[in-house]
Amino acid sequence: MKKRTHEHPGTIRMVDLSRGTTRDKPIDEVPEEQRFVYLKDGAATQDPNEATEVVPVVLVEMMAVDKSGKLVPPEKANKIFIREFGPDRRPLRSTTMVPERPQAPG
Numbered sequence: 001m002k003k004r005t006h007e008h009p010g011t012i013r014m015v016d017l018s019r020g021t022t023r024d025k026p027i028d029e030v031p032e033e034q035r036f037v038y039l040k041d042g043a044a045t046q047d048p049n050e051a052t053e054v055v056p057v058v059l060v061e062m063m064a065v066d067k068s069g070k071l072v073p074p075e076k077a078n079k080i081f082i083r084e085f086g087p088d089r090r091p092l093r094s095t096t097m098v099p100e101r102p103q104a105p106g
Helices: none
Strands: 011-016 021-026 036-040 053-056 059-065 079-085 091-097
Parallel strands (some): 011 059
Antiparallel strands (some): 011 021, 059 079
């Protein structure tokens, strides 16, 4: 099967919904493995050689929330959600992070 590869437009729009900021990051400032999502029959794969489609990440949205779901700065977050999109806002990957907090001295 022939692999469908989409050319990267050269930047990734980084949107921090918690802070209300947006910036366009050149792909040469982004690690190679974060520039594209490799798909095998529509599902993500870590192995580029298995991929039947390679889709560029063009938009990343980050949202940090507290325990009640209210937007907060990442350093105060209970959870951080990161969503990555391809062209035309095609959903590609999502990650949920729970920040580690230093233990209070006992």
